[in-house]
Amino acid sequence: MNYFTLDGLEVPFEEGDTLMSAARREGHYVPHLCWHPRLGQSGACRVCTVKVNGRLAAACTTRASADQMVENRTTELDAKRRLLLQMLFVEGNHFCPGCEKSGDCLLQATAYEMGMTGPRFEEFYPDRPLDASHPDTWIDFDRCILCKLCVRASTEIDHKNVFAIGGHGIDTHLVVDSPSGKLVDSRFSADDFAAGVCPVGAILPKRRGFVIPIHERRFDRAPVAEESWLENDASTRESTDDTGGHDEGA
């Protein structure tokens, strides 16, 4: 068995593992937003930035190898992650107190974990109309962090290509594949894997907002760094769909 070290601890890995997939399988927490064990790599959010032998790299796209000394939860790296999170918070419109996802939100939980106490940068307040057209699911684009999890899920697992990314730069945005551009006219269904994969409150089921009360939610039970990964993930294996950075939906 090969090992790399993560904050001084030995982590075994298999051929083809990324630092993230190996660390997660062993129950170690590497902060992330756009990574999912069942989906291909992305590398978009950069919150999993670690230091590999002194050089910054994204844990979710860096292949594990035996000579790596990986720094993860250092003050310096968490400060960088905090800045990245603060960027995401001002780029969209994230009002946690009024959001049904509060307590279940990976963005919010990760921000708490990184010690973020305020927005720091000026809010961009983008104007992004929401899409409530679908009978079972609504999309609040205000909260989209462009992690592409829904894009990848709909492509790799649902094989429906409901979502795509459009625009460039600060105008980058999620696109729904339908003649009208609305979710109701797409092939989307609330049973899709893509319907439940959003780490924030952008893609949400209707009429279930407060079925689980605040204080009994996922990150109310345990902070993101301490929750049991094996419980939350059906599988800790990376997707076998090896589309790398050039997946269909990209």
Place this chain on the structure above:
Amino acid sequence: MMTTIRMQPTDSGSDSERQIVELVVKRYDSRKDALVQILREVQAETHWLSRKVLHLVAAAVGLTPARVEGVASFYHFFHLQPVGRYHFLWSDNVIDRMLGSRMLARELCRLLHIVPGKPRQAAPASLDFTSCTGLGDQGPAVLLNQHQVLTRLDELRVVEIAELVHARVPIEEWPGEWQRVDDQLRRPDVLLASPAAQGEALRATLARGAEATLDEIVISRLRGRGGAGFSTATKWRACLHSPCPAHGGRVVVCNADEGEPGTFKDRVLLTRQADAVFEGMTVAARVIGATEGLVYLRGEYRYMLETLQSVLEQRRRDQLLGRQILGVDGFNFDLDIHVGAGAYVCGEESALIESLEGKRGTPRIRPPFPVERGYLDRPTVVNNVETFCAVTRIAQRGGAWWSAIGTAQSSGTKIHSVSGDCARPGIYEYPFGVSIAQILEDCGANSGAHHAQAVQVGGPSGLCLATDEFERCIGFEDVPTAGAFMVFDETRDMFETARGFAHFFAHESCGFCTPCRVGTELVVRRMDKLAKGHGSIFDETELRELESLLHGTTHCGLGATATNPLRDTLARFRPAYEQRLKSPTFTPGFDLDAELAAARRVTGRDDADAHLVWQE
């Protein structure tokens, strides 16, 4: 084929749009990977890409409409809103601005009653700004309908343009002189002084053998001319040793996506040495065993396409390209030209490959590297235009000859695109090791009216050097460069230069990763805040923090170098910032008064009491 798409009711124009789409898609055998080319050619007919047109294209090539919209909205040259029949894209590099481009754009807008970036319904013309179009030595320059170029604009020319637009004179009938592009070759050396390549390098390669030719490239110590300086021989060998998938063999790609602001040497190489570029690609093909090649020509150079294609045709007739090159059995290699659609990030080799495959130009995760899995997952060598030119001469004259030119770590010559405050802008080829001061002297940057205070070497992603560094030398061991050399005299405000480059990077960010997408925008907002006189000492701290974050956390090199101009000018031209950072009082970046604009509009007020007064 259309049954899978629910279409909106068709209007009268749809039949012709359908015909255009069918014709273009057929030309490309309905290939998904030709999507960027298909959209380009459809738009050339339809002027803009309506939702309906995008859906027609999607159905015809078998992609989802969202995917096609995602690709179309990625590239600057695709219009998802109507534009005028005369669409002016004003080159907005700092060099064009120094030549008065912004003032001329304002004047043309005034004459045509248009607003930049806001096409007006039924107006014959529209105008927007675009990144450097590669004509800085003969600017101010304009791209017209993403096809023709206009050089050396001045006030008189702008008046004449407005008259032609008002009279609806077709662009083909505009004076040819307006579209003249000069090579401005000031100092040719071994690459630019050589006669056109007519197969000499190919004959030498065949005589020597593929393996021995690669050895010559090793001996030459040639490094890539695109900026990163990776060993060409190492790249080729890695590609040669990568297994090919069942669906296709190795591929040779020429990166002619010369997007770095202030760089135009590839334009001149493709004008004067196109044969050497194509011959270098053919040598590479022989060495790695490729039968297919692609040239990624930046969209701004669309005007060169027909000429380049005629060079290819001639080479096919001369048995220098195609099947059985020079009569040798099994030596088959041909190449196509792919035209870009306006995206700086596509100069990054994996983004370039994505674009060649008809996708958004988002850089790939590496590894796998393009030499392992590149174009359509086939092992691919991507080299710069200038690198292929050098390959041709090395194949012809030997690696030792090339290695003897230049310095210990940087062999051969390097071509510089000189522009800005100097008497003789244009193309200069020097052996590596030449000092900045020498180039400045040769281009007349310290004579008469000019006294250089700074040089931006290698473009905004390169280095900004001040007078005390002019003895430094060009080379990978000291001042590396991809070919831009922009000169600024002492009258120029280096803060404004850095601010212009900050806008450039935000404009060109692909939007994939958080630090580049949001970080470049935050830098722009702070630089603009300083420019408006609202800067404070706190802004410098924040700019430095953003600069530090972008170096290292971004997905690709664009983000990693996006704050280089900020870093360099902060270090070297502090007085330009100090004036703007002197206030010890924090002033917010958020402009409350501006946010009240909607309320003023609703209430129909614009009097003094409807505004908040800025408290100094």
